[in-house]
Amino acid sequence: MITLLYDGSFDGLFTAIFEVFEYRYQDVDIVSREKFLQENIFAEIHEVITQTDKSERVLKKLEHSLGKQGIHKFLKVFLSEDIVLEKVIFSAVKQSIKHPEENILENFADNDIMKISKICKSVDRESHRMTAFVRFEKMQDDIFFSKIDPDFNVLPLIRKHFTDRYQDQKWMIYDIRRNYGILYDLENSDFFYPEQKLDFNLYQQKFHDEEKNYQVLWQRYFTKTNIVERKNLKLHAQHVPKRYWKYLTEKW
Numbered sequence: 001m002i003t004l005l006y007d008g009s010f011d012g013l014f015t016a017i018f019e020v021f022e023y024r025y026q027d028v029d030i031v032s033r034e035k036f037l038q039e040n041i042f043a044e045i046h047e048v049i050t051q052t053d054k055s056e057r058v059l060k061k062l063e064h065s066l067g068k069q070g071i072h073k074f075l076k077v078f079l080s081e082d083i084v085l086e087k088v089i090f091s092a093v094k095q096s097i098k099h100p101e102e103n104i105l106e107n108f109a110d111n112d113i114m115k116i117s118k119i120c121k122s123v124d125r126e127s128h129r130m131t132a133f134v135r136f137e138k139m140q141d142d143i144f145f146s147k148i149d150p151d152f153n154v155l156p157l158i159r160k161h162f163t164d165r166y167q168d169q170k171w172m173i174y175d176i177r178r179n180y181g182i183l184y185d186l187e188n189s190d191f192f193y194p195e196q197k198l199d200f201n202l203y204q205q206k207f208h209d210e211e212k213n214y215q216v217l218w219q220r221y222f223t224k225t226n227i228v229e230r231k232n233l234k235l236h237a238q239h240v241p242k243r244y245w246k247y248l249t250e251k252w
Contacts (some may be wrong), residue, residue: 001027006048010078013086014055016048017093030086062093065100073105076123077116079153086118122176127154129162133244136171138211144171147200149246153178157189163189173224174198215249 002025006012016030023046063071074092077085087173091112095104108114136144144166149156159182162173166184174181180193240248 001029002044003036004028004030004046004048005033005036006030007036007050009050009110010075011052011055012048012050013078013089015052017090018054018058019046019048020090021097022054028090030090032086043201058093062096065096066105070105071105073116073120076120076157079156080119080123081153082119084115085119088115090232092116118167123152123154123157126150126152127157129241129244130158132155133240133248134158134162134173135249138208138214139232140206140208142170144169146171146173147176147198149176155180155182159189165192166185176200218249 004016004019004025006016012032013030019025020030025046059071062074067071074089077089082088091110092104095107095110095113096102104110105113105116108117130148132152134146134148136146153175155178156171158173162171162182163184167186170185172181172183172203176197179197180191182189182221183192
């Protein structure tokens, strides 16, 4: 077996897939360098250098059969960070190239295609919840800041939603687990990658006075309107799962 090592990027993965066909490899395993464990010192390694032209050639070919929606599904599987993402994406690509006249992503009898469908549903659900439960806090520099910790790497998927919805204010969404975020400056929303993780022991000291007052008022309102006798935590958790409570001011 030949192990193709890529840089962990979406373009890197499809560069690797291109080179499988370019070099006519038969038995392969595609792994990101970050996740690769050198268990066999005699394993045959192929180092993949990411080349966007190769990646685009594969994606354009797939788009003819699967459409843009199909490419978007591959992106969601990639962002899921699932341990089998390379395997199921490569399996789908091979099937699509073998049957270019069909949309193989609709063949749910195939285990890999069914796995792609399940992953996409999970990623879609997490993306929707992030748009619903993200809470912004006004900082001293007038930027509205939000921290998230999603199960999947959904920031690229929710970027357009927040850019379209909050065009009149500066904001920042930061993924705690993956140490990167989105910054919107009233003109563009760009990804940023801090060299070190943000220190959340200090960040509350940078709250705007308006934010502090708002949080106190909101917590008081939530407490006063709560009817203890009708408290139903089980039902509440069904609508707002407990792992999202950390985003809500009224839960602090």
